[in-house]
Amino acid sequence: MIGKSLKLLAGIILIPLALAASSDDWVNGSSPRSKVKINLDWKFYKGDTLITSDFRDFSENLTSVDLPHSWNVSDPFDEEKGYYRGVAWYYKNLSSELLDEDKNTYLYLEGANQTAQVFVNGQLIQTHKGGYTAFCVNLTPYLNFKEDVLAIKLNNEHDESIVPLKGDFNFYGGIYRDAYLISVDPVHFDLSDHASPGIFIETPTVSKQKAEIRVRSKLKLNRKLPKGLKIRTVIRDSKNNTITESTVAVTSKVAKEVTQTLEVSNPSLWSPDHPTLYTVTAQLIQSGVLTDEITQSIGLRWFDFDPDDGFFLNGEPLKLVGVNRHQDFAGMANALPDDYHVRDIEMIKSLGANFLRTAHYPQDPAVL
Template identity: 25%
Template structure:
């Protein structure tokens, strides 16, 4: 075991069911029948999202909610491995939606909700190997979501084989009951089931292993488990001098649980966790390991632009890296359980998480299944996710349309009580919409909601925070959705007050933090055709921060920074909701219409430095102090002159940060840059290749819109193209894309053979470029 890696499991087998699937778009009579000839079906790999392939059309029934993407019905089939050994369990991490599972024509299970991880015991269906597994997916009924969902088996699928005496799926519950720098007390609850026809004497050995592979605590228990019953072991372990999980050093530990039968190990299961404590307070915000932490967070939906809803782990990691670079330290999973890989990354990289179960409960079509399924879907999230140290709060829902009504409060009580019963170690919340009508009405709604939640999650209510406290709402408060720039009005949530909602957090110690809506642009909740999605996030669908993100970096990041942005009313932007928008700003110094006119350009410098100096073509244009601003934005009016514009940030008179813009000439060539030089030959890893249209000096041409044609030769293939323009009618699954603000990307996925990979870009009238990436090893 290498440092930081997860211990291996030696007595159970977990196989990812990626390859060997056949797919048919549309319904099929007797699609579950093993004798059905599916040889002409499309060969696909899972995860798979058929909606992202299009066609995108204004007449698609998903309409604006789905970004005009198609839905429909689809069938997946494959044979199970021939060498199944032991008790087989099928695990599906996400199938959207309303799906049915069959084995050799026999119905195994059904699930309406598309975001739950589900497991099916296949032993009771006589599975021994080679059987036909079929999944019918019905994403044909609308409405069912307010954003793009994707369609199909869009998350990972696994076959897990264990002994007949084994730990149940997600059967460990690891709780740090106390921790400091000297000792941690850990309680481990482990459920072991016996599928035998007779009682079995078994023992459970539990080790806590650190990131260096050293066993730092151990415990053992014995019992008799009755046939077809499960027994929950409770064990308490003590870890001396533990490395605690923090945001800066997110150290993980691992619980390795080994089941013995007649003295022989028959099953083992590894659970990553983190040794940490946290506390939500009503007067001083949030504490992690006794230290105050302000949540600087964003809301994230589950799609990833051109990849749709089937998102490889590398795409998730890249998104989190970009967010971390601007100082983000918290994620609200809006508004459904995320794929497990995202939570693993939050654990490893150091993010705090609010994990959310549902959006609007009985609305958006859920009234047909909510009563029957809510408890199972809630339990699926909590059982799967409860050991992640990143998760510090459960959310049971968001903005129910009947918010404040007696029926809604009854549902809220039902959900929060069940959540506290399933996991008493974390607080429970609900994302409250600003629908009280005015200040008094909102206070009245939150008083009712506050009777059932531990944390008040307030969407777009920063203007009322002080009034909430004065009214006696003595609960921890979080700004669970915040607009990026505008503040709502005193007696309304829809306002255009240019007072950034961040100051509702910064100026009130009792507010634990904020989550911007949204962190990254997403598909769905569109404007009119051809708009495909929500375009007012901090980061666009290519993963590039927008110019205005510099403000959030300046108030979130501890690293010295300065960034120039020019107010640019000519900047092309996709359709968005105005009150979630920033004023139009651009990160360039190319205004040819003003050349020679000496017209002023209105600028802003975002910074966390004491002072900023500005130079135009080497000429000193002045110095400003951050302390003199009221909104952390230093504004300038600079006569335009082509050339360069440079901002210098200083602390105590010393230069600590710089940012320079240069005027671009005419488009001359396409320059390519890959985000990594080497990727894994696993059929899943990705390299993002950015194409930039530049002049002959290598300066990006900000209004270039040339069509870029990509090609990949060698150990990979192009799986998507994007440019961040959600108004574009170009397909995502393609090999060409128009530049937008001078750039676009191709996402290239590795094959499983490895070797050199070359990506090339060409455009009419421009010099092309290519980059090489090693797949599997350096070449």
């Protein structure tokens, strides 16, 4: 029954009365890692070119833009057939103030449609396919920490290998979600697994009496396993009270991935009317020194679906009333600031809806 539920509810978000965690909540302010938004002061060129290392040589051909940005704001809606689906470039100088030679520096893009090639100082370092998923690139080996130039080549042409292939919506091109630089200690939670924060949280069993929380941490280490490395995981309630915690040593046998299982007795269950959230904080500690920390929100609930009696949340029937929602707005294409996403969710909630179908693709982290 649960398997059927997961298939039926794929792409659907139950909407709480209070908005849940924002897209930045997995970065704790006290963490040794930093996450800096780099949305401002980009240069843009629509068309193909081979200049990747010093875009100042053809600056007269560039326009200044801020992110989120799409090059299809107008042409899908004019009197001419079709709209531009092709190559465009984004350029940015990475100032020395943004970089730390003692840290590992990652570029984190929440979304860029749809094939992205990332260059640093003229060198191609990574290609990402998929316009609706985040990706994370380790820039560190390619930086000179003086006058570094970041270049991103995008292509939103139709590609049979990239879904969705077609739909009743436009396939806008652009870096249309937020961009960040993330700096972390050389020993850190791994950011390279599909742009995840490095920890993965599951709830194998949840009931009114007990919730089991499984936390799987992936680590990015030096060539040798550091001595005295531990992972401390803490679960706190909505009032920031510590409920339970677990500390485990990272040994050579389990290096690079560690799983901890914690229990919460008599959990406060999540529902749209009572959107109670716990937080899970994972700390990476080396010889008593905090080297990385991540905090994520989690709601404890269970659900299933009966073909005759309908949907059940936490053992109680719940009538689902909802809508579809696209990431799209007049005059912006799909390049919406976070507050527009929040406003849409508030509007949908005010209509009496309690779930949302994110048609037809993963939407902005602010929505999730």
